[in-house]
Amino acid sequence: MSAHESIPRSTWIFPALAALLYAAIVATHYEYAASSIAILFALVLLVILFGTVFAAVHHAEVIAHRIGEPYGTLLLTLAVTIIEVALIANMMLGHREVPTLARDTVFAVVMIVCNGLVGLCIFVGGLHYKEQDVQVSGASLYLSVLFTIATITLILPNYTLTAPGPVFSEAQLEFASVVTLLLYGVFVYTQTVRHRDYFVNRADGGVDSASLSSGMLALSGALLLVSLLAVVLLSKKFSLVVEATSAAIGAPPAFAGVAVALLILLPESVAAISAARKDNLQKSINLALGSSLATIGLTVPAVAIAACVLDKQLILGLPQQNIVELVLTFALSALTFGTGRTNILFGLVHMMVFAVFLFLVFVP
Template identity: 45%
Template structure:
């Protein structure tokens, strides 16, 4: 028995994706009772955790800032798959699902993960230090993408309602891809140093000894031997299996999620929040781990990179899928959502400019995230 427990503990990241694939094959196309829903949900959560583990392994092999980019793209693939499958299965009821999910992803990353990373970093050595140039550039890109794709549709007049016309949607999709592509080039080729962790000085923390200990921990983690090419390739394959499992299991369990939300009397937009929370669980875990290792910049790269990928890749994919999916595609935000987005951008800019943050900034972002969740449940 002990040998079996040790084996499962050691090789869980290999076992879980394969189990998720088996559960998917066994449950595909079947009506799920309470027991099957529980099994599928557990397999889904396990597949998400396995996906982040293997994405981190591949990221460690290629190094930063490519590592953060790999994890962000992997998570976005999951998000696009979930949105498209739900839009196909739900029809016109899912007209605003893409908007709700992407906006929830922006609020979760720019307030939830962002604030949690700053809070953990500040708790570790009183002040969380990061690179203002790279983080500011990422925040500006997120703000522009969000405005182009989710604010402007509310005010355009070519189509009734918060909907883009065909030409407008095509322009927004191309602009999103261009902005995301340029940012990736800047992050990985032109100015990669702007997105690497920075060291704190003795005057910023709770004494030189505390900072030296934090830096030592960060250096130790930074200089860990990267995995071999063989291990990275195995992790890449298992990552693909885990991603397929996540998308397939989420499609299988999605009717149960929707019926549960309806039975609880929650608005339809709560479905998008649930999807975004599930999809961004890997990013949250990875960001907290990095913040605990005094690598706050990596945490912020993950947060803002995920927000950027969520808009810059999801919206073009949904725009392309809308050619085959019947029904309108509502992208425009409501008034309370626009206010939350504007407040997030302003507060985020004020947080980023100094290049350092305390507990206060982390708590401010977390309160904004709490307000978003509350208004999503009780609009």
Template identity: 70%
Template sequence: MPRSAWVYPTLAVLLFAATAIPSLGIGFTHSVAGLVFAAVLLVVLFGTVFAAVHHAEVIAERVGEPFGTLLLTLAVTIIEVALIATLMLGEQEVPTLARDTVFAVVMIVCNGLVGACILAGGLRYREQEFQITGVNVYLCVLTVLATITLVMPNYTLETPGPVYSHLQLAFVSVATIVLYGVFLYTQTIRHRDYFIGGKQEENGHAAASGGVLVMSVGLLIVSLVAVVLLAKKFSLVVDAGAAAIGAPPAFAGVVVAMLVLLPESIAALSAARKNDLQKSINLALGSSLATIGLTIPAVSEAAYLLDKTLVLGLPSRDIVLLAMTMLVSMMTFGTGRTNILFGLVHLVIFAIFLLLVFVP
């Protein structure tokens, strides 16, 4: 086990404990000491997120695919929900943060990450293969979840604006959970062979020793709790950074999405370079589904309990980007083989998304 796998979670817990003692005066402020604290916080937070993903991967090797990828995705989703809830429901209300983060995840995953994986694999192997049936399941569920959570709120009549009424939001949340639950049943039990490539079948069951497995379970829990505890401190740094560079509100959503997706992105790119594009797809598209299927219901419940407004509907410009992403994804994964051109097309769409975040 690498030293960082237990050092960063320990540092995260100690850092939170230090900030909880007022007499120490440790925290983020607009001063030199505050900037030093912000730098330390970001390093520790990033390290803890990587540690959480490492321990999830250790456990995943023991349980095998596709359960391993599912565990990794759920761990990242817990981190994401904590960050969104803290930023959105804090002192400075950001009712669009959940929408912006979910949309950013879909764009980063379906265009940035998928494009990078296909391009990296194509440059090394010319073409790569994957299970068409499994990808079709991902895209089918993702299209429905993205539409009912990010598009439909713009066209309902019960409440004005891009929001659902309480009844509509409750129904959509339940429908989202049910659909994601049935997808998990399909992925892990009913049709798990749709999501397992030949490479994974060879290497997917490397066993960890009992002691390492128990330690990884414990440190995974500590890492997730530590990230949740530091989320409030992180929100202050994000707000200050956005104000300093004059970034639009969507900037916070992109930051949260990139933070939680960075470890998974590295794992997906590594799999693509090892000619295991199926695992890359499982990680990438699974992240999108988990983000919508778990994050939206969780944040909706928090917003309802705290009587906060939750804006979900995307502006028309972003709806066009979302529709183009879904259409191009269907064509990219329609043949079961990929090449560098498909990867470049997705990266161009991702570049347009980033441009429109800062130059709307």
């Protein structure tokens, strides 16, 4: 059986289409501008980009299934974070500066993941199994690091005095980036080495290794790299499409952050919901909380470095309304995972908080 017959066709067709589309853009020197052709281009770009993101996550899942938990979910979150950093950097540091985009995207990821995705996974799992278990020790580590990094990067800039406004001074930004990377690095060490058992479903009995040939593993690894590279290269055109769409519908500035977050999180969300339906809520929580933690732990330092190198302004401090939503999410998450057992009511409450967040984006 050939390699192409062993994997879904879409997982190698979309990366190939993405590479061809980028080559065509470069060869024709195409510049996106409002027109009927631009609308067609935008539709083609979005379809190929979504397909390529799904392909990247599929190949990351194949590799993750081979290497087992918790390395598998860590690989998935890192792959998604690479895509996110590329999209944010291209949009924030492009021809039209958007200094709040990193903040809006990171905040949107936290709200989508910790309320929308977590709520939906718990709700779906509760409908099928009434109650599901999750490791309290693992969830507590996720939440403690996530709450700390989110407070440092998204709330604290509003209350520092060295630089006016909701921004860090250069020294403060560098220090916050180091602290953020250190916390995330120690968390990854804890997750993968020191306390692996905190992040594995006890019913699974540890590593979930699949019988995958070395050739197929190498193919998935190569296609994962191609998919990630294709998304990074096409992200600049995607940023132009988002900007044009926002202007056309009169959307608020935060809409761009939500759009980027939804594109990034969609395939990972499918994997998390599927795990909840299979009574593996632990994997769902690993994917959900892991992606939000990686988003803040890696995206903020990466964008901060780019902003410092290119001398761009980076606004991180959240408005008061968003701070209230973030604090509510912190408190609710602590209550949800505090007992280690979940049900549909916990899921519904999280989903309603997400609905409030989404509504207030358009009606602040």
